[in-house]
Amino acid sequence: MPRLWIMDTEMDYTPQEIMVAAAAREIRDGEIVFTGMRLPLIAFALAKQMHAPNAVGLFECGLVRDTPAPEPLYTMADPPNIAGALWATRMINMMGLLQRGAVDLGFIGGAELDRFGNLNTSYLGNPESPKTKLPGSGGAADIAGLSRRFVVIMAHEKRRLVERVDYITSPGFGDGQGWRERVGLRQGGPSAIITTLCVLGFASSTGEAVLRSYHPGQSVASVRAETGWDLRVAEDVHETESPTAEELTIIRRYDPQGFWTR
Amino acid sequence: MSKIMTMCDAVARFVPRGSSVVMGAALESLIPFAAGHEIIRRQVRDLTLIGPISDTLFDQLIGAGCVRKVIAAWVGNVSAGLGHNYRRACEQGIPHRLEVSDHSNFTVSLALLAGGLGAPYIPTYSLLGTDIPGTNPGFRQSISPFGGEKILLVPSLQPDVAILHVQRSDENGNAHAWGSLGISEEAALASQRIIIVAEEIVPHQIIVSDPNRVLAPSFKVCAVVHEPGGAHPSPVQGYYNRDHEYYHEYHRTTRTVEGNAEWMGQWVADVKDRAGYLQKLGEERRQGLQLKEHRYAAPVDYGY
Numbered sequence: 001m002p003r004l005w006i007m008d009t010e011m012d013y014t015p016q017e018i019m020v021a022a023a024a025r026e027i028r029d030g031e032i033v034f035t036g037m038r039l040p041l042i043a044f045a046l047a048k049q050m051h052a053p054n055a056v057g058l059f060e061c062g063l064v065r066d067t068p069a070p071e072p073l074y075t076m077a078d079p080p081n082i083a084g085a086l087w088a089t090r091m092i093n094m095m096g097l098l099q100r101g102a103v104d105l106g107f108i109g110g111a112e113l114d115r116f117g118n119l120n121t122s123y124l125g126n127p128e129s130p131k132t133k134l135p136g137s138g139g140a141a142d143i144a145g146l147s148r149r150f151v152v153i154m155a156h157e158k159r160r161l162v163e164r165v166d167y168i169t170s171p172g173f174g175d176g177q178g179w180r181e182r183v184g185l186r187q188g189g190p191s192a193i194i195t196t197l198c199v200l201g202f203a204s205s206t207g208e209a210v211l212r213s214y215h216p217g218q219s220v221a222s223v224r225a226e227t228g229w230d231l232r233v234a235e236d237v238h239e240t241e242s243p244t245a246e247e248l249t250i251i252r253r254y255d256p257q258g259f260w261t262r
Numbered sequence: 263m264s265k266i267m268t269m270c271d272a273v274a275r276f277v278p279r280g281s282s283v284v285m286g287a288a289l290e291s292l293i294p295f296a297a298g299h300e301i302i303r304r305q306v307r308d309l310t311l312i313g314p315i316s317d318t319l320f321d322q323l324i325g326a327g328c329v330r331k332v333i334a335a336w337v338g339n340v341s342a343g344l345g346h347n348y349r350r351a352c353e354q355g356i357p358h359r360l361e362v363s364d365h366s367n368f369t370v371s372l373a374l375l376a377g378g379l380g381a382p383y384i385p386t387y388s389l390l391g392t393d394i395p396g397t398n399p400g401f402r403q404s405i406s407p408f409g410g411e412k413i414l415l416v417p418s419l420q421p422d423v424a425i426l427h428v429q430r431s432d433e434n435g436n437a438h439a440w441g442s443l444g445i446s447e448e449a450a451l452a453s454q455r456i457i458i459v460a461e462e463i464v465p466h467q468i469i470v471s472d473p474n475r476v477l478a479p480s481f482k483v484c485a486v487v488h489e490p491g492g493a494h495p496s497p498v499q500g501y502y503n504r505d506h507e508y509y510h511e512y513h514r515t516t517r518t519v520e521g522n523a524e525w526m527g528q529w530v531a532d533v534k535d536r537a538g539y540l541q542k543l544g545e546e547r548r549q550g551l552q553l554k555e556h557r558y559a560a561p562v563d564y565g566y
Contacts, residue, residue, distance in 0.1 A: 037340070059442065060289070060367055061288070061289040061290060061291070061442040061444050062289075062442035062443050062444055063442045074340075074341060074504065074506045075290040075340050075341075075504065076289075076290065076442075077288070077289050077290035077291040077441070077442050077444075077497070078290070078291075078497060078503070078504055079291075079441070079497050079499050079500075079503055079504070079553075081442075082441045082442060082499055083557050085442075088440065088441055088442050088443070089442070089443065090371075090443050090444065090445065090446075090447055090448070091289070091314065091367060091371055091442075091443075091444045091445050092368075092371045092372070092375060092445065092448065095367065095368040095371060095388075098368075099368070099386065099387060099388065122364065122393070122394070122397070123397075127393075127396070127397050129353075130352055130353055131353070132349065132353065133348060133349050133352035133353055134344070135315075135336045135337055135338030135343070135344060135345065135348070136334065136335055136336040136337060136338075136364060136365075137335050137336060137364070137365070137366040137367070137392075137394065138314070138315050138335050138336035138366070138367055139335070139366060139367035139368065140366070141366040141368075141388065141389055141392050141394060142366045142367060142368040142369075142388045142389075145387065145388050145389065145390060145391065145392070146368075146387065146388055167393045167397075168391065168392050168393045169392060169393070169394065170392070171390075171391040171392050174391055179391070180391065183390050183391035183412065184387065184390040184391070184411060184412025184413070185387065185390050185391055186387060186411075259506075
């Protein structure tokens with residue numbers, strides 16, 4: 001994630017830190033969470049210590065944990081994540097749990113997102129001769145297709161939030177409500193998009209993204225200006241809750257060098 | 263019968279030009295970088311690389327011109343994001359064009375699981391609605407003959423060789439691996455043969471004292487390479503930690519074609535083997551990756 005700005009408020013924190021705090025709030029106590037890489041790794045640790053002590057984390061490399069790793073992680077397969085795990089196994093068992101319907105919430109990242117929450121992490125431009133070749137799905141397409149709901153964490157830039165993605169790597173609501181069912185996906189879809197500027201939710205009647213909250217220092221207008229389509233705004237739109245001092249302390253304990261959140 | 267040989271011999275004998283090779287099967291850990299670097303030094307061409315995510319190993323092999331085709335869920339740099347060599351190959355044909363068959367982590371596991379089962383394909387609900395089947399013509403959309411619902415058929419993969427880094431092995435290739443294993447087992451069982459790269463060679467008795475920890479049957483193993491430090495910069499549980507900074511250095515240096523050539527020279531071409539690489543890495547840096555503490559599992563009783 002790029003360092004866009006540091007907010008000028010009473011308490012200094014970075015966009016990445018408010019994103020982690022917002023992501024942690026998406027985790028409900030007792031949920032089975034497919035934890036992605038980078039910021040969600042910290043969000044899971046934060047949620048465990050704040051409001052979701054009974055959440056369980058699944059890591060696609062083949063790990064199940066009910067405690068945060070004892071040390072900061074850079075990747076999900078770092079040795080501290082394996083120490084004290086509930087289960088160290090094969091990836092297919094994690095994916096099997098996902099397809100079998102056991103996963104409440106999955107986190108994924110995105111390079112390009114559209115108004116119906118579809119994500120592209122594969123090709124910008126024509127796949128035959130791409131303008132940019134992105135790394136690909138990893139497990140993101142599986143998580144987006146098979147979890148009960150998923151949350152996206154990404155940088156907010158006009159060129160990234162587009163009317164329609166060039167290529168659907170990870171399916172959102174396709175072209176609107178009813179699409180997932182039509183293509184054969186049995187459940188799920190995006191529930192929140194957490195960006196460097198705001199949090200988007202989705203209107204259940206249309207499957208279209210709506211502005212749920214803007215981070216301190218932003219406004220409805222500033223977020224809409226940085227979005228590549230005519231972004232709808234929720235009736236109860238409000239400012240995103242800032243991370244508390246306690247939350248910031250925990251976040252910084254898990255990212256002491258600020259590798260992900262500075 | 264001992265299958266111990268040098269990495270040089272193992273690659274020369276069992277990874278010929280045009281092979282399909284699974285590497286990086288454990289995801290971010292246990293990546294057989296030493297084997298990849300030997301493949302680059304030997305200038306093996308026209309490889310098909312198969313894996314879930316390979317961290318920077320596939321990017322390196324692509325940049326060295328060894329690869330004709332990639333069958334993978336993700337190719338890049340886990341610490342830094344994009345892989346510059348993968349991008350150059352796909353976007354500009356440098357060093358040459360690459361054939362890409364896109365997968366997700368789940369579908370590449372299913373393809374290898376099917377391969378290991380000797381089954382033609384396995385159905386899934388994953389990837390329905392995505393554009394991934396459009397850039398992997400092997401997939402087939404179908405209808406379940408039981409429930410009538412839409413499904414995706416993932417065709418099996420049976421690679422020529424799986425190269426798997428493990429903690430320890432006996433000289434016959436009975437190998438113990440622990441930690442998160444990704445698709446190591448599926449890769450081992452799907453492939454025609456297996457090259458085991460081990461941190462330690464241990465007596466046979468140690469392996470058979472804990473048969474549940476064995477990765478795959480040794481009759482499929484064609485070579486055992488004793489290569490301590492062979493997974494660096496990826497981690498090996500119980501042996502060393504991940505060298506995060508190394509991935510960032512790679513990302514910075516390989517941004518340009520010239521930088522990539524420099525990196526390849528420095529870390530691959532100009533070192534003779536893994537021992538030379540570790541010497542170049544230096545004692546201080548290796549110390550920094552050492553375990554801070556041991557965490558031994560409780561022994562289990564196989565008594566009867």
